Amino acid sequence: MSASKKTAWAVAAAVLLPLVTAAPAAHADGKDGKDKQPKPPAVMSKVGGPLLSRPGTQVQLMPGAPVLPKELSGRSWVVADAESGQILAAHNAHWRLAPASTLKMLFADTLLPKFPNKTQNHLVTNQDLAGIGAGSSLVGIKEKQTYSVRDLWLGVFLRSGNDAVHVLTSMNGGLNQTVKDMNDHAADLQALDTFVVSPDGYDAPRQVSSAYDLTLIARNGMRKADFREYAATSRAAFPGEAKPGKKRETFEIQNTNRLLTGDIGVAPYQGIAGVKNGNTTHAGATFTGVAERNGRVLLVTVMNPSSKEQHAVYLEAARLLDWGFAASGKVRPVGELVPPRSERLTPTTPDDGTAPAPGKNAPEEPVRAAAAEKSGGVGIALAVAGGVLVLLAAAVFLVNRRWPLAASAARRRRSQSPDGQDAPEAPSSPDAQESPDRQDSPDAPASPGVTP
Secondary structure, eight states, X not given: OOHHHHHHHHHHHHHHHHHHHHSOXXXXXXXXXXXXXXXXXXXXXXXXXGGGGSSSEEEEEOTTOOOOOSOOOEEEEEEEETTTOEEEEEESTTOOBOOXXXXXXXXXXHHGGGOOOTTOEEEOOTGGGTTOOTTOOOOOOOTTOEEEHHHHXXXXXXXXXXXXXXXXXXXXXXXXXXXXXXXHHHHHHTOTTOBOSSTXXXXXXXXXXXXXXXXXXXXXXXXXXXXXXXXXXXXXXEEOOOOTTSOOOEEEEEOSOHHHHOBTTBOOOTTXXXXXXXXXXXXXXXXXXXXXXXXXXXXXXXXXXXXXXXXXXXXXXXXXXXXXXXXXXSEEOSEEOOOOGGGSOBTTBOOSSOSOOSSOOOOXXXXXXXXXXXXXXXXXXXXXXXXXXXXXXXXXXXOOOBOOOHHHHHHHHHHTSOSOOOOOOOOXXXXXXXXXXXXXOOSSOOBTTBOO
């Protein structure tokens, strides 16, 4: 290079370098600048409160509140009080991401009421098992074999079996009908970040949800006794292949929720009572869990942690649960889990246009629900005996208080909040979400009779 060119480069560097170093940093999604992962949108949905529309971590600590754990790498997460619906802290709560098999919570919440008879039997056909994605997690369902509705739901909840999902989907009238039912139910729940393409959560273009929506869906699902029972089941016997002249054998299946069953490096979480995990190529690891401690029930969702530690999604969920229990009563809520649209109106709250919109702002002061109020909006709180692994046949221990009815809780909060609240925004088009055309990674390796 000539001396003149060297001089020119030196001058350019001297001029540009200060400008580069002085330029404002790009939005960092709560992580250091070396992280090259996708960044959340600058503005997201306001459902549940305006703070939840902001990227990054949202928390309002009061005196004596513990700081959030440092070891958090999830792209999105939410910590919420399951009974009051208050969101204690959140990180990119409304970021639309691939949900993996946590979407099965919406599948179950939508279809469980359609099959009330657990003993109803179904003979599986070739068509029932058609179209299962390559590498899917399976419980081991075979064609020309009969399974009860209970068997199928155990396959969905414990082994995250896409084969069980496909059979139930067929029983519900097929793929198109089930997708429509799930999207309609998501809309009623105000899970407006969610768009269903594949009922089993297998990665598909445009299929998205969010930490907020998954938490909302889990809360609604846990109001159903069957949902709670299946989600809290650690192990169960599953039917094997029936052979002529022989008694049908069974094999054991184990729940893939590591905070429920434990694993190397992950201890069962005290008070855990479900709910659902997932893992695919596009979604990474996802998890929604519910736990009870000292009469308080918390919900946590973590999506796609970037940490390299083994079982990061469970460890980060456990840290957030620990923080949530310690921070209870010491933080101002940053938002709320809104009630279903179908429960907004009651005979005592006519649709006269005066009721605040459901996607209201978070209250300025913490909502203090008195014991008398709780009895008015009764709901369930549940607990599983800490660390105890039991078979479904041994009846998983649940404390069956009912969860507060969302509409009642919302009305109490409205009476304590100022007027002029924000209505939820319409969801942005799922087409804007990045998604490859095909993914092949299962939620968990599944072989009949082999526990993970």
